[in-house]
Amino acid sequence: xxxxxxxxxxxxxxxxxxxxxxxxxxxxxxxxxxxxxxxxxxxxxxxxxxxxxxxxxxxxxxxxxxxxxxxxxxxxxxxxx
Numbered sequence: 381x382x383x384x385x386x387x388x389x390x391x392x393x394x395x396x397x398x399x400x401x402x403x404x405x406x407x408x409x410x411x412x413x414x415x416x417x418x419x420x421x422x423x424x425x426x427x428x429x430x431x432x433x434x435x436x437x438x439x440x441x442x443x444x445x446x447x448x449x450x451x452x453x454x455x456x457x458x459x460x461x
Contacts (some may be wrong), residue, residue, distance in 0.1 A: 383401040390399040443449065 382404045383398060386400040387397045391397045395397070396402070401412075
């Protein structure tokens, strides 16, 4: 799907018709390695880290609300209505 949807754009922007497909395949390979490594870890050993993970997730969600952080488009911060 990535290849068929982006061949022309990838070729004009990156001089490679398979630029986006190669990037997608690379990230897919990294994901499979992470999947394999994490499948070897006993999930019960991660339980003590759950409270810290919940706090980190909450802080990251609050962080997106802080002004002047995030994406700037044409010199202006991206604002969602």
